[in-house]
Amino acid sequence: MRPFELAAPATVGEATGSTGTFLAGGTTLVDLMKLNVVTPHRVLDINGLPLHGIDTGDGLRIGALERMADIAAHPGVYPVISRALLLSASQQLRNMASIGGNLMQRTRCTYFRDVSMPCNRREPGSGCPATTGTNRMHAVFGTSGSCVATHASDVAVALAALDAEVRLAGPDGERTVRLTDFYRTPAGSPEIEHDLRQGELITEIVVPRLDWAGRSTYVKVRDRQSYEFALCSAAVAMDVRDGIVADVRVAAGGVATVPWRLPSVEAALRGRPATEESFAVAAALATDGAKPLADNAFKLSLLPRTIVRALLEVTERSR
């Protein structure tokens, strides 16, 4: 860690008008500062800003500083969101980490986190050892020759499935961006991870009302029962009527450089029977276009299974 200056802006305007790196729960930023991966000269502690509140009146509105644990425990939050949160990190981390910070968390790629190694995301142009190195945890979708790092957030996958938007405040005013448009796949510039302009801050997460989103779940497959990132995950909401899938949302985590919505799988499910057989047929489409690496080809087998399991869980719960 390098010495840095700490400031605590009192208003959103003051925060977005200042230069510095935003600090909320600190569970990513402080970690990366200790590793020397991020070396801000100035840190802006935004915990005093009025970005709180969980409103379930019409859809869902969540202040960016709400903690993961509080959102997960809120009774009005759609199951897919609360489950994604509860399967993330540990209780201690969920007590600290904000939802805005969760969406802004950096990849867990071990090359990104090791300053002795090249990394295009950390040092543009230095190279990507993950393409030929240890890449079991890495992405198979949305990758490029310059970066194959997986997006680590669980709740972002759930939010992507529900067409969530982020409200942003910046020096030039406020705007709203769909979460799936907010994140950038690396292409040739992996250092640009999202559509956030200089000084902009996430102030709120907005989930449009979806009356059948109560029938939703998040399945996370990982190497141990808790406190580990996903190998594959599936966020699913499904409206089953008379045994037929009337509507459905499917997104995947652990497999892509951004939260990965699966419209082709959704299309293949709509109007089909809510059975394991038809789920399997649709889920098989999830891997179209996947680019496996040396250690992670198994994700092409695991992802459809994960989606089927999530769809079955929702079907079971709908009965």
Place this chain on the structure above:
Amino acid sequence: MPARLDAPMKVTGDAKYAMDHNFPGMAYGYVVVSTIAHGEIESMDVTATKSAPGVLEVYSPFDPLALGPVSTPMFGETWVPLRDKEVTYAGQPIGFVVAETFEQARDAAMLVGVSYRELPALTSLVDGLDTAVAMAPGHVDEPPELTVLEEGVSSIEEAFAASAVVVDATYRTAAQNHVPMEPHSAVAVWEAGELTVYSGNQGAHLPALELSMALGLEPSAVRVVNPFVGGAFGGKGQTSAPAFLAAAASRRLGRPVKASLTREQVFTATAGRAATVQQITLGADRDGTLIALRHDSWCSTDIAGSFIEPTSHGTSRKWYATRNLAISQKIVPLHLPPTTYMRAPGEAPGSFALESAMDELAEALGMDPIELRRRNNSLAPPGRDLPWSSKHLDECFRIGADRFGWAGRTPGGRADGDWLVGMGVAVAMFPAQRFPASVGITLNADGTVDVQTGGADPGTGLLTVLSLVGAESLDIAADRIRPRIGDSALPPGGMSAGSTATASAGTAIMAGAAQVIGELLTLAASPGAPFAGEEVTYADGRVHGQGHTMTFGEVLRATGRPGLTAVGSSAPGEEMTKRSFSSFGAQFVEVRVHRLTREARVSRMLGVFDGGRIINHQTARNQLMGGMIWGVSAALHEGFEIGVGEVRGRVANADLAGYLIPVNADIPDIDVHFVEYPDTLHNDLGARGLGEIGTVGVAAAVANAIHNATGIRVRHIPIRIEDLLA
């Protein structure tokens, strides 16, 4: 008295570990590590580091500390940092920054610039198999290749040819690190030409000796203190880099110096467990009788070849009554962090291979896996006329099968909703050994007793054992014993290593107690003493004469003595020429595998152990549970990831986010059961070791249970989801 004497202090934070020691004027050291696996350091730019706030000194191979080589009979050479410019693995200590605060030292260390002349690094065990070198494990008194053939058989191949059923398979196990909760660390205080080092270790005398060698001091000028140790598991036997560096820097600076590895550095700047490849061939009659057993082992080691993981010698050499046996051990030196003893070195990875192979043989024979093991129960290691002193393995299996519901196991496993459920078993064995140990026993005039030894209690329960055995030997209540450990100023108490501490220190206490009682009786009956000229005996903490008795405290007070001290010693002796000694166990595991997403989770575990006499049931149970959890970890989670495509040969998962160990949710209730047959042929106390056997066999039992549940045989650990997606 609590079941673990040190528990109240540990849970309330009163226990003072090495790093909890602070002294006026103390400086802080931060270790700099290499970022390449092989090469030579050409230069180190420390200009920015030296001018950073608070920095006192920067040591490196270009500005070294006065540290000499270290070598001891038991451990051979111990690596001492900054003595040359050669880098032989990524994460090797190459510098030491000392500053006024920890943060200043850390921040300044980030500014060190290192130029290397990089050389090709060997990091793949598999690539090195063809050029592996035969080498006998250092602590095993047998050649690297060993064959035992029955009369009339000319080769092991001939024995396989004569076998009705043969199974042959190759198994692999991952490299690991102990990752003790307390990182390797030290606080060094240099005063008037004498050095005191506070540092967690497995016995204070070895690091004291090693530090004196490195610093060129008389052994008497170095004292090492470690009353509490936050886990060791074999990784804190030899002196760690921070201890050498803090000690030398303290001498140079004339100030106390504190240094600790970071969590990440622990994975590389210490030594861990080797990766292994093992090929096993088993030949048997149709009735399951083993005709031939061949076990060829390869292990990784550091480039100096300093430690050999004895997987064949540690298991197949002794475990079964095979009529023919061939074992071998080869090493593959690599540019990876050093290897050393780690809980059940040899037995843990070796048992994964052997006990998986036995399961494969049982399947090939269509025989119950427990029955196969029963039929090949050994009475002595093959070819040795030294029968096991006390072996009740069959009883362990009998009790275990009953408690675990083994009769309910079916060959294809069973389904419970979306989960496939299977059961597996394995044998556990670990040699019963002792180290030479001395324990001081002092009867005090106030009626208390000091029991003191330089040995360590890294969570094993030794401190409590000193009280319990001391109380029994002196026939008094345990709360009158004041045990003390972890100080090289105390009598050399062996090490907490090799599962030896209870048997070693315990028998030394018995010897010391007999001596001190003898001296007490002599004193009591001496002229002018209360029992002058009488026939005296000792019982119940009292001296008994003709018609009157006194407590030992009263005798001491009456004779004007503050205390009476004897040092009892014990060491392995003649018994080793008469018998073979081992602890035994039967491991039972139930595993559930999701039918779709294939996570394997352990749902039930039972270990039934024959460890001789159990001195403290709660700490013994705790040791075995911990060992069994290690086994689950090895089976499903744990292992270094070393990128084969990487020139830098770094450990890719060197932190506790990437190096997985089980969390609480991965571990079910664990049932531990003992059969208790005191082994007084091994030592007078009748206790054998329990510290390591708990982990032996578990990984195989998990793999065998997974096979039972899914039909998939995985021959490497850790077993992960991708292995079960078929």
